[in-house]
Amino acid sequence: MDEARVEKELERLAERIRPALAAATTGSQVVDAFHRVLLEGEGFSYDGAAGNPENFLLGSVLARKRGNCLGLSMLYLALAERLSVPFRGACLPSHCFVRYEGEDGTRNVEFASGGTEWRDERYRKEFSIGPARPYLRSLGGPEMLGVFLKSLGAAYSKKGRDAEALLLYDEAIRFSPGLPEVHYNAGISLQRMGRFAEAAGRYRAALSLDPDLAPARDNLGIVLAMQGMFREAIAEGRRAIELDPRNAAMRGNLASTYFASGDIRSGIREFRKAVEIDSKNPRSRAGLARAYFALGRYKEALAECDAARALGYRFEPSMLEALERYRGSTSSEG
Numbered sequence: 001m002d003e004a005r006v007e008k009e010l011e012r013l014a015e016r017i018r019p020a021l022a023a024a025t026t027g028s029q030v031v032d033a034f035h036r037v038l039l040e041g042e043g044f045s046y047d048g049a050a051g052n053p054e055n056f057l058l059g060s061v062l063a064r065k066r067g068n069c070l071g072l073s074m075l076y077l078a079l080a081e082r083l084s085v086p087f088r089g090a091c092l093p094s095h096c097f098v099r100y101e102g103e104d105g106t107r108n109v110e111f112a113s114g115g116t117e118w119r120d121e122r123y124r125k126e127f128s129i130g131p132a133r134p135y136l137r138s139l140g141g142p143e144m145l146g147v148f149l150k151s152l153g154a155a156y157s158k159k160g161r162d163a164e165a166l167l168l169y170d171e172a173i174r175f176s177p178g179l180p181e182v183h184y185n186a187g188i189s190l191q192r193m194g195r196f197a198e199a200a201g202r203y204r205a206a207l208s209l210d211p212d213l214a215p216a217r218d219n220l221g222i223v224l225a226m227q228g229m230f231r232e233a234i235a236e237g238r239r240a241i242e243l244d245p246r247n248a249a250m251r252g253n254l255a256s257t258y259f260a261s262g263d264i265r266s267g268i269r270e271f272r273k274a275v276e277i278d279s280k281n282p283r284s285r286a287g288l289a290r291a292y293f294a295l296g297r298y299k300e301a302l303a304e305c306d307a308a309r310a311l312g313y314r315f316e317p318s319m320l321e322a323l324e325r326y327r328g329s330t331s332s333e334g
Helices: 003-022 025-040 060-062 069-083 119-127 139-159 164-177 178-190 196-209 215-227 230-243 247-259 264-277 280-293 299-309 315-324
Strands: 088-093 097-104 105-110
Touching: 003 060, 003 230, 003 299, 025 069, 025 097, 060 069, 060 105, 069 088, 069 097, 069 315, 088 139, 105 178, 139 164, 139 178, 139 315, 164 178, 178 196, 178 215, 196 215, 215 247, 230 247, 247 264, 247 280, 247 299, 264 280, 280 315
Parallel strands: none
Antiparallel strands: 088 097, 097 105
16 A cells, blocks of 8 residues: 555545535534535445455555445544544444534434434444444544454455454454454454364453354354353353344354254254245255254155255265165155
8 A cells, every 4th residue: 555645645635625614514514525525526435345455445445436334434534633523433243434523413424325324223223232232432543443453354364364363353452442343353263273262262252342242152152062062052052043033044053053962853943943044044954954864854854955955065975875765765764
């Protein structure tokens, strides 16, 4: 990134906004000035691809005139700092926006809907945010830097560079220690690296900040099961689906934990619920096939096996060979 070019472009944009700000006497007019110059005049637009670094690295956002919620937020905040405008960042799980905080009140700017105003109540409804969860508060510059580093770490992780991602997460925690997603993301990287006990610690750290972070409970259940701690794993998995009951993947994870613990019938119950939610989930279909097979219910296993294979799932040849003996069979099963 050419820092000199970024600074020059930011100054150009700031000079375009200054005349509009000089005529603004209310918070709404200040927000409108940014909107007219940046989103309408300059053509900056929202791109929701969160994992693409070009959507939040400021140099790329300026060059492409596209950014995700973080990229456009960083653009607004960089210009607000130059123009002494009281914009602050705010975040939710996997999302952020900017908030104008003036003497005549606050106004949220939601980039996913073209820079229109969303009230806090709408965010709570859209993102299922209860009043006790640590979101929607205004963040200072260092905390927004933590949000940025968290997102950059996630981009490294998606490239398979989890060791480097962990370094970025550690830096993000320094700047924004109250952000649950930093610990959650670190847990994902540690889990991928096979460091299950450390991953569990990071998921617990995330849950200490946000007990209702369902993906952290789900992943905590997974890593506990991998360590043979099935009782605790099932408790976390059940709590995760209580928080997000229509999540087929979480249902499937709980079902797999039941199956691994030896409670196959409970596994079948949860796999069935997962399939009811998402009939085209090959992993849930395959889990159901294996569970039926383990109980000797071979025709049911064969039907689920066929459904999973039609969705692209590949079974081990030994299981396929065993099940083929029951195709077309009318004999009773054990």
